[in-house]
Amino acid sequence: MIRFRPDWRGLSVPILSASLLVLALGVSPAPAQNKGQTLSEAEARKDADYAVQGEYVGKRTAGDDEGKVGLQLVAQGQGKFIGVAYPGGLPGAGWTGKEKIPVTGTRKGDVVELIGGKDGEKGSGTWKDGRILYKDEDGNSGTFKRVVRISPTMGAKAPKEAVVLFDGSTAKHFKGGRLEKGLLREGVTSFRNFGDFHLHMEFKLNYAPSRRGQGRSNSGIYMQGRYEIQILDSFGLAGKHNECGGIYEIKDPDLNMCLPPLQWQTYDIDFTAARYDKAGKKTANARLTARHNGVLIHKNVDVPRSTRASPVREGVDLGPVYIQNHGNPLHFRNIWLVEKREAGFVPIFNGKTLAGWHKNPEKIGHGTGGSWKVENGVIAGEQDPPGSGNGGILLTDKTYGDFELLIDMKPDWGVCSGLFVRSNNRGQCFQMMVDYHDDGNVGHIYGEGTGGFNTRTFDIFGKYNDKKELVSLTTKPTKVAPPKAFTISGNDWVSAWKVGDWNTARLRVVGSPPQITTWINGRKVNEFNGRTFPGKGYDKVGITKLLGAKGRVAVQVHGGKGWPKGAKCRWRNVYVRELN
Known part of the structure; x- marks a missing residue:
């Protein structure tokens, strides 16, 4: 239920009478309005027509019968108005959903005359x-x-686990982000990409x-840059797919909950991404549930395709939050989302013991296995004993073919670690590097024990304070560039990585030889194609014969004297989704 501002709470709920109308507000005559003009907020609040436009509630008395009615009046410029009367109350607050009574109005001096229905057949007034x-x-x-209605989710605070995209302090989380008096402007794309999520935004x-x-405040919020819920000034209109709340070209909102211009509004959207098999064929459409100003307008709707104007094509990749620029100025605030673990991901670490995992069974180049413990629900790895140079790997008992992996990681600065896929017990594998030290790299693919091929395009370096403590990171291009493939830029990697905090890696491993895609905190870092990679040290036939089409997942403690004494690499929330 949308709430009213305190001034009007004496009117039990948004209710108005069934056949109206004429309205009287003490305002000055409307100023001259150029056709197509968008007024600034300061100009709008001086405009006599703006003072009339809005929502109204009331009731009529006919003997012992009290008829409740809601009314929406829409300014059309030059002292003209259209509107709708709703028997029972305003949409989302009492309207029966059956009858709508059209209303027209004309300003005459300080008075706006309104008639209901055709030629006043449904009433009239002043x-x-x-x-x-x-x-x-x-x-x-x-x-x-x-009345001025306020969404019950207005000002909703981001939960602790939320990804805050905009809180009024910076637009750095969006490509093209523009701040205007602490508000975000339209035409932005989140740097971070997402799968399933719950989104809150205010506009x-x-x-x-x-x-x-389509010329009135036209924009849209695109889930994954693919699926649009329209944003439009459709206050008092029919509520179609191309109006506010509509899934563009797919479905009308169940109710038109658009409020008048210059009033803050909310969207709360639960989104489930489309599903794909290991060949990249879609097996299930995207789905979404949406609330506009707290009222349910879509419930678990099947979305069969991306929006025609979407900037991102449908596919297996995660996608960004995109707010469209359609040539109209809009403002946004309080944008955050909570990522949801997609269906099919199962935990492979129970948070209590190392059941289902084992150290390398025989000595390898990094050592006899290193030290692995569960500390406060986290896998913690270090050399055994600390600083001795004796490392190793911790592997899953189970082997995996085609799969997706989610894992949180928190390496201490200075450690050289790695995330292994298609690994054998000797640690020969495809490695996502977690070389978290000067001249290191995190997120690119490396051939561990398989020729040393490398896809990294930059190295990371620390920035330190006077106490030689790490405060931030920077990157430099590698001396020898690998063959061309998708890779994140050094600057974008730095903006994605959270220093001193947990970071989430995602990998998709498909095929033999595999195609491997890596993401960190939702930002795609690297795409490696084992079928076509022409890099030095890569032997497609030999590696395929050595590793086969299935292998273990593993985490590494690097051997040697480079690992700082007492330093650890920590892992948690380890999930796998097998692709059949």
């Missing part, structure tokens, strides 16, 4: 001194007052009374 005074077709009279439409249709 407004003056801030009240709506009207008579219906049967001569019953009534009064209305203006404010501009006031452009002389514009029509």
